Amino acid sequence: MSHLSLHHITKAWGEKIALDDISFDAAEGSFVALLGPSGCGKSTLLRTIAGLETADRGTIHFKHADITDLPPSQRKLSMVFQSYALFPHLNVRENLLFGLKARGEDKLHFAARLAEVSKLMELDKLLERLPSQLSGGQQQRVALGRAVIANNTLCLMDEPLSNLDAKLRQSMRREIRALQKKLGLTMLYVTHDQTEAMSMADSIILLNDGHIEQHGTPDDLYNNPASIFAAQFIGAPPMNILPLQRKDAQHYLSHLTAPVVEYRDTTLSLGLRAEDIQLIALEHAALTARVISSEYMGSDTLLVCELAGMPEPLTVKVPGMQHIADGSEVGLQWSAARQYLFFSDSGKRCVAAEQHMFVSQKKYAV
Ligand code: ADP
Ligand code: MG
Secondary structure (H helix, E strand, O other): EEEEEEEEEEEEOEEEEEEEEEEEEEEEEEEEEEEOOOOHHHHHHHHHHOOOOOOOOOEEOOEEEEOOOOOHOOEEEEEEOOOOOOOOOOOOOHHHHHHHHOOOOOOHHHHHHHHHHHHOOOOOOOOOOOOOHHOOHHHHHHHHHHHHOOOOOOEEEOOOOOOHHHHHHHHHHHHHHHHHHHHOOOOEEEOOHHHHHHHHOOEEEEOOOOOOEEOOOOOHHHHHHOOHHHHHHHHOOOEEEEEOOOOOEEEOOOOOOOOOEEOOOOEEEEEEEEEEEEOOOOOHHEEEEEEEEEEEEOOOOEEEEOOOOOOOOOEEEEOOOOOOOOOEEEEEOOOOHHOOEEEEOOOOOOOHHOOOEEEEHHHHHH
């Protein structure tokens, strides 16, 4: 059952269209990541759902009620911001209770809720401390505690971990995910970090310049990208995009003599993930490239290669540490099943062309 539904939400700041016809449903108890580069409209979208901004057009439904015109206080949702803004002069207890007091809720319930939430967030020994006497992770837990103490089932978070160092961020991701599952929260979680979205979310809404580029599971976005934008935003390094040369309806890659695909009058690009390409001995390779540089990452090595006739270098991810001198020729192969085709002009995926890929390419794609 859909818990939260947006229909055609549109919002402009002057000339700038920040939200361009946004529609989606979020299921009850699901973790939905709003992912996209800086300035694509993530915060505007979250603030519009919270009622802190007003949409120019469109409707928002929550639990079957139209909340489009309700003030924030009546929307029954909690929000955690990037700068989680604890009150510096209030101790942990007072920070946790602030929202309940401000909303004039029944004092009789305070003690029980406080005990429950402070135990859940492991803050029960820290209630008398001021924010300045807490570590970054503990401050973050107070901010999360403030969001869950109100007992709302919908929780909105806007890049809540961006002020934390990498190690703490990793452990807080797990804490937030565990908390969301334990309390059955419906979570809308804004991030620009694709690994955060991939590792935490049930579904990802990928935003690009105010519109939804793709909405799907992490697996969909990685294995079934709808566009070059999605293919390059999800996964690291970004997917290699190789423009193909067209002669009539045949599309050729680099110096290969066999065409990759026969498809009508359009310009296509081949998409290949770095991790789907393998090195093979030169004498068995139909396709060769020159290594420009290599980057050792610990568990694997990224080889940046030059492919004849290609404007951009090709990145290949090989396992472990591989010593390959800059300037060496290497042989490349990949599985035909791991090839993607996109329209070069629109950047959209061209699934129809993928169905016409040549079997003969198996000479270099195995
Ligand atoms: P994100 O959170 O994805 O970085 P935002 O939602 O903050 O993006 O911004 C989306 C676009 O709207 C940007 O171009 C930004 O400059 C613009 N914008 C955001 N808030 C305002 C505002 N209060 N006034 C004018 N323009 C704004
Ligand atoms: Mg933002």
